[in-house]
Amino acid sequence: MTRRNLxxxxxxxGALSLCALGASAETLRWASTTDPQTMDPHxxxxxxxLSFLNNVYExxxxxxxxMSIEPSLATSWEPLEGENGWRxxxxxxxxxxxxxxxxxxxVMFSYQRASNEAADVRSWFAPVSxxxxxxxxxxxxxxxxxxxxxxxxxxxxxxxxKDWAESNDAALPARDAENFATMNVNGTGPFTVASRxxxxxxxxxxxxxxxxxAEHNVTEAIFTPIGNSATGLAALLSGEIDFIQPIPLQDVAxxxxxxxxxxxxxEETRVIMFGFGHEHDTLLYSSDVTDANPxxxxxxxxxxxxxxxxxxxxxxxxxxxxxxxxxxVPAGISGYSEANSDRPDYNPERAKELLAEAGYxxxxxxxxxxxxxxxxxxxxxxxAAASMFAAVGLNAELSTGPVRDYWPQLRADDFDMYLLGWxxxxxxxxxxxxxxxxxxxxEKRLGSWNFGNYSNARVDELLPxxxxxxxxxxxxxxxxxxxxxxxxxxxxxxxxxxxxxxxxKENVDLTQRADNxxxxxxxxxx
Amino acid sequence: MVYxxxxxxxxxxxxxxxxxxxxxxxxxxxxxxxxxMTGVETSVExxxxxxxxxxxxDPFILQxxxxxxxxxxxxxxxxxxxxxxxxEMIADRIPATLELGVVALLISLIVGIPTGVYTALRPRGIAxxxxxxTTLVGVSIPTFVIGIMLIFIFGVQLGWLPxxxxxxxxxxxxxxxxxxxxxxxxxxxxxxxxxxxxQLTLTMRLxxxxxxxxxxxxxxxxxxxxxxxxxxxxxxHALSNTMVPVITIIGLQFGGVIAFSIVTESVFQWPGMxxxxxxxxxxxxxxxxxxxxxxxxxxxxxxxxxxxxxxxAIDPRLRVRDVQ
Numbered sequence: 001m002t003r004r005n006l007x008x009x010x011x012x013x014g015a016l017s018l019c020a021l022g023a024s025a026e027t028l029r030w031a032s033t034t035d036p037q038t039m040d041p042h043x044x045x046x047x048x049x050l051s052f053l054n055n056v057y058e059x060x061x062x063x064x065x066x067m068s069i070e071p072s073l074a075t076s077w078e079p080l081e082g083e084n085g086w087r088x089x090x091x092x093x094x095x096x097x098x099x100x101x102x103x104x105x106x107v108m109f110s111y112q113r114a115s116n117e118a119a120d121v122r123s124w125f126a127p128v129s130x131x132x133x134x135x136x137x138x139x140x141x142x143x144x145x146x147x148x149x150x151x152x153x154x155x156x157x158x159x160x161x162k163d164w165a166e167s168n169d170a171a172l173p174a175r176d177a178e179n180f181a182t183m184n185v186n187g188t189g190p191f192t193v194a195s196r197x198x199x200x201x202x203x204x205x206x207x208x209x210x211x212x213x214a215e216h217n218v219t220e221a222i223f224t225p226i227g228n229s230a231t232g233l234a235a236l237l238s239g240e241i242d243f244i245q246p247i248p249l250q251d252v253a254x255x256x257x258x259x260x261x262x263x264x265x266x267e268e269t270r271v272i273m274f275g276f277g278h279e280h281d282t283l284l285y286s287s288d289v290t291d292a293n294p295x296x297x298x299x300x301x302x303x304x305x306x307x308x309x310x311x312x313x314x315x316x317x318x319x320x321x322x323x324x325x326x327x328x329v330p331a332g333i334s335g336y337s338e339a340n341s342d343r344p345d346y347n348p349e350r351a352k353e354l355l356a357e358a359g360y361x362x363x364x365x366x367x368x369x370x371x372x373x374x375x376x377x378x379x380x381x382x383x384a385a386a387s388m389f390a391a392v393g394l395n396a397e398l399s400t401g402p403v404r405d406y407w408p409q410l411r412a413d414d415f416d417m418y419l420l421g422w423x424x425x426x427x428x429x430x431x432x433x434x435x436x437x438x439x440x441x442x443e444k445r446l447g448s449w450n451f452g453n454y455s456n457a458r459v460d461e462l463l464p465x466x467x468x469x470x471x472x473x474x475x476x477x478x479x480x481x482x483x484x485x486x487x488x489x490x491x492x493x494x495x496x497x498x499x500x501x502x503x504x505k506e507n508v509d510l511t512q513r514a515d516n517x518x519x520x521x522x523x524x525x526x
Numbered sequence: 527m528v529y530x531x532x533x534x535x536x537x538x539x540x541x542x543x544x545x546x547x548x549x550x551x552x553x554x555x556x557x558x559x560x561x562x563m564t565g566v567e568t569s570v571e572x573x574x575x576x577x578x579x580x581x582x583x584d585p586f587i588l589q590x591x592x593x594x595x596x597x598x599x600x601x602x603x604x605x606x607x608x609x610x611x612x613x614e615m616i617a618d619r620i621p622a623t624l625e626l627g628v629v630a631l632l633i634s635l636i637v638g639i640p641t642g643v644y645t646a647l648r649p650r651g652i653a654x655x656x657x658x659x660t661t662l663v664g665v666s667i668p669t670f671v672i673g674i675m676l677i678f679i680f681g682v683q684l685g686w687l688p689x690x691x692x693x694x695x696x697x698x699x700x701x702x703x704x705x706x707x708x709x710x711x712x713x714x715x716x717x718x719x720x721x722x723x724x725q726l727t728l729t730m731r732l733x734x735x736x737x738x739x740x741x742x743x744x745x746x747x748x749x750x751x752x753x754x755x756x757x758x759x760x761x762x763h764a765l766s767n768t769m770v771p772v773i774t775i776i777g778l779q780f781g782g783v784i785a786f787s788i789v790t791e792s793v794f795q796w797p798g799m800x801x802x803x804x805x806x807x808x809x810x811x812x813x814x815x816x817x818x819x820x821x822x823x824x825x826x827x828x829x830x831x832x833x834x835x836x837x838x839a840i841d842p843r844l845r846v847r848d849v850q
Contacts, residue, residue, distance in 0.1 A: 035805075037607050037608050037609075037809075038608060038609055040609075043609070044563070044564075044565065045564065045565025045566075045567060045568060046565055117572070117575070120563075120564050120565055120568055120572075121565070121567075122572070123567040123568060123569060123572075124567070174609045175576070175579075175609075176579065176580060176604055176606070176609065177604045177609060177611075178604060178608075178609040178610045178611065179609075182608070182609050182610065183610075197797075198608050198610065198615075199608075199797060199801070199802065199805060200691075200692075200797040201691075224690070224691065224795070225795075226690060226795045227792065227795070227801075227804070227805065227808075228792050228793055228795065230674050230677075230793070231674075231677065231689065231690050231792075231793055231794065231795050234674075234677045234678060234681055234682050234689040234690070235689045235690050235795075237682045238681045238682045238685060238688075238689045239685070240681075240688060240689055240690065402557065404556065404557030404558065404561070404562055404807075404808065404809070404810050405555075405556070405557040405558070407558060407561040408557070408558040408561065411570075425566070425567055435566070435567075442569075442570055442571060445569040445570075445571070448569060448570050449566065
């Protein structure tokens with residue numbers, strides 16, 4: 001956006017407010033379902049917190065509108081010579097919002113703070129063995145093994161001012177009690193928090209001393225959490241808020257049907273899938289097969305995959321807004337295996353044949369666990385899937401529940417088949433391989449979300465090699481092998497990529513990033 | 527009288543203990559706080575350490591004992607979700623809920639009592655039938671539907687009133703009030719009506735039934751025969767006798783209005799205790815849920831006490847017995 005456009009926008013905004021619209025044109029009011037739990041960027045590794053605080057704090061690197069990694073507080077970075085790790089050259093002349101200068105000491109301090117036991121983001125630094133301040137504007141992160149993706153993996157690692165945190169008794173993130181950083185901020189980012197009433201409203205104003213050139217024209221941004229989606233929609237349609245993320249699918253038509261509003265649609269990076277109890281000896285919820293677990297046979301798992309008609313699910317439940325998935329990340333994510341982009345087609349006849357081959361010509365019954373408040377239309381999806389399974393003889397005993405109760409059940413192996421959605425935190429295929437495909441290994445902290453403990457020695461062997469491979473082609477070849485193995489063995493049934501649906505007033509221009517983060521620095525209120 | 531109040535307050539301690547005990551025995555079934563407190567990438571080991579630190583592995587009796595002894599010492603603990611002190615979080619939200627509840631109660635009384643009297647005095651009038659029908663509809667529609675209907679009519683279609691939040695508030699000695707600004711009242715109106723509809727219907731029907739009952743009693747017939755002016759008869763003699771049971775029921779209901787304002791608060795994103803409780807359930811925020819339930823239990827006891835005192839004030843016969 002050029003300066004002239006900005007001036008035009010301002011003029012237009014002024015004219016509009018003269019027409020008795022009331023509100024100032026550059027105030028942005030927005031709502032989302034969840035209030036960020038804290039203003040401390042290291043205390044909770046959750047999307048609402050990281051999304052919100054990326055407007056206030058900054059990392060060494062940041063993600064652009066297309067999710068690409070670009071310089072932020074580091075101007076450049078290169079692999080260390082003679083050892084594993086990365087050197088970051090820091091930006092000079094950056095100040096925190098309280099006026100303190102930004103130096104390598106602050107990065108060092110933030111690293112220590114974020115990798116402390118009290119921090120929820122410490123897993124980002126698991127590969128790091130040492131951090132060295134070289135000079136005021138150079139810092140080295142030494143890793144235990146080559147780690148080509150390390151800079152990408154710390155895009156949400158936000159830098160705090162050492163003196164500010166220490167003098168306010170916030171040297172460690174608050175885990176079970178509050179401290180100064182829970183409610184107060186001091187970042188280097190484009191916005192700062194002017195006032196905060198948790199759960200009610202949080203007001204942000206631009207940081208006049210931001211080092212980068214502002215592309216937005218927001219002079220004040222007011223965030224309100226609105227948990228009830230009908231209330232959120234009403235607030236948008238009545239003009240009390242300018243933008244809301246997300247809105248339910250069924251409300252899209254309501255918004256589109258009205259003048260002055262628009263719906264923003266995109267693909268989230270979250271792939272929805274079914275998982276199996278690979279390790280279970282018997283089914284837990286079956287009324288007919290009690291002495292075996294048919295899902296240990298890949299033919300049965302493939303039969304389940306062939307039973308699902310994603311096109312119908314898309315048409316009936318998702319109004320054509322989902323993208324069928326062949327693997328655990330959607331196309332476009334780094335590491336996506338182009339060579340394995342086919343998914344098992346909808347073929348109930350083939351499914352029945354496979355079941356007969358596996359010794360279950362009449363099918364069998366089993367338990368299917370699903371959430372009902374975690375993913376878009378999750379309960380409806382599972383009902384639809386259960387009836388599709390039933391058509392080939394797989395009788396799913398469906399049980400659904402809220403997510404707060406769901407993960408403990410899965411961790412306790414209390415399922416035959418379960419629903420899972422996965423968004424790759426690093427935006428790379430390595431992420432789901434590490435969490436979902438590698439065998440469970442608490443010591444190495446691998447496979448921690450591989451509830452059914454799918455285990456393949458070759459996959460386990462390839463993961464560290466993928467993590468360390470510098471050559472992109474060699475790395476992709478190994479990823480292709482993993483995807484191919486796990487597709488052949490039907491480790492999971494990837495279903496589709498979840499849509500991302502936001503709604504805004506027509507006069508608000510904004511960027512919908514695939515990680516569902518809302519960045520104020522790309523907002524223009526016309 | 528002082529003895530009576532003291533006795534009630536001591537009883538309230540037992541009620542609160544019982545509520546806290548029940549709550550803690552149920553919290554295990556609400557869900558796992560740790561998986562709500564940590565991100566997906568947090569290792570199982572770190573989750574276990576946190577669970578141990580927070581004492582979540584202890585038997586619930588121990589957790590309950592710890593909670594109670596902390597409460598007795600005035601330590602309400604910290605929220606798992608926001609890490610803020612629970613006492614502060616709840617105290618911040620009390621004004622919003624109380625104002626909403628009181629205004630809802632006032633609306634129900636101001637509308638409910640006159641319509642109740644009217645429908646009792648003209649039991650066969652067309653207006654009476656219409657009022658009874660309307661309120662029947664009002665009471666049979668769930669609160670959240672009424673709320674959403676009001677929002678879409680007055681907030682979205684007509685654009686007269688705000689659809690969510692408290693509007694303008696002012697701080698008066700730590701009490702955040704929306705009663706002193708026009709914006710605040712505009713924001714308060716729809717949620718108060720939504721919350722008050724059920725109460726209103728109840729009040730009206732109760733007043734009507736009681737009034738009709740009273741109108742048939744001997745002293746009213748005698749008063750009519752004596753030629754007592756109709757206005758005086760209705761409002762001085764009949765209505766005040768009607769009010770005794772009405773006040774009891776309404777008073778007891780008020781505790782419920784405060785406790786169950788959750789639905790209304792959620793529909794209007796009204797930042798009261800109910801909304802806080804709802805968010806806390808979603809995050810399995812055990813400290814906040816525990817304190818909220820205890821506070822609500824105390825509130826119920828308090829309202830009952832006030833009702834008993836009002837009862838004495840209104841009905842002279844009880845005063846006589848008290849003296850004896």
